[in-house]
Amino acid sequence: MRIKIFILKTLQPIRKISTNIYLLVFVAALIILFFSRFFFVIKHINIQGIDNLNGITQYSQKSYFFISPKEIEQNLYSLNPNIKSIKVETKSPDTIDIVVVKNRVTAKLAIADGELLLSNDGRIIAKQREKTLVHSVPIINYYQKLYFNQYRAGEVIQHKDIVYSLQFADGINEVGIKVEGIDIMNENMIVLRARESQYIFTTNRDMKAQVAEIKFIIEQLVIKGTNYKSIDVRFEKPVIIY
Structure with missing residues (x-):
């Protein structure tokens, strides 16, 4: 006891x-x-680089402890086809800072029932049913028929030759030549058309190597004051037609 x-x-x-x-x-x-x-509730959202951002209101009044900058970046990127990159930072106790780099339309891909507006990395910024008559960016003519419902705004187009053509156009533009049209005849023949000349590429060679090669050739021809009709860098030895 x-x-x-x-x-x-x-x-x-x-x-x-x-x-x-x-x-x-x-x-x-x-x-x-x-x-x-x-107290630790999101009350202030500061955005730089863009006026409107789809999906941003869902983070207002959310707890500071239950948000992830990485998840916000991924979500807003998927909801906004017109952005190229996004950086999100949280500041205690109630602020989110967002810096956006906007995408720009660098080409339009002609499809059977409309157009796809593409950025230089192949992201579809928008789709439109009506084909415009006046173009401020080059039109890509593709050798296969593509359709409106195959694609959605925001996705990156998966055709290697189309993505290559966008990068080739960027390279030509960098030396001061405006690309007016792009004809993808097949994977081995991508033709970029300027006002007085054309440039022929392939997907069977390294993309950056072709761009560097053609830029060097153009610069040398300009220095010499030599006119030309076309430059073809599909092969190890470039073919220039005067």
Whole structure:
């Protein structure tokens, strides 16, 4: 009997300590909940580089502790086809800073029932049913029929030859020559048309090597004052027609 009483007396302080610990944990949880609900809540969203950003309102009034900058970047990128890159930073206790680099249309891909507006990395910025008559960017004519419902705005087009043609056009533009049209005859023949000349590429050679080669040739011909009709870099030795 005495042993039982002794054990009970020994356990009483332990029970009190346990109760106090539980109470402290409960109070701490309430404090955290209060601050996360009323103090650490997103109230300010600063955006640079773009006027409108789809999906941004869903982060207003969200708890600071339950948002991930990486997840926000991925979500907003997928919801906004017109952005090239996005950087999100959170600032305690209630602010999100967002810096956006906008995409620009560098070419239009002619399809059977409309046009796809493409950025230079092949992302579809927009789709349109009506084909425009006046073009400020080159039209890509493709050797296979492509259809409107095959694609959605925001996705990156998977045709290697189309992506290559966009990069080739960028390279030609960098030396001051405006590309007016792109004809993809097949994977081995991508023709870029300027006002007085044309440039022929392939997907069977390294893309950057072809761009560097043709830029060098153009610069040398300009220095010499030599006119030319076409430059073909599909082969190890370039073919120039004067």
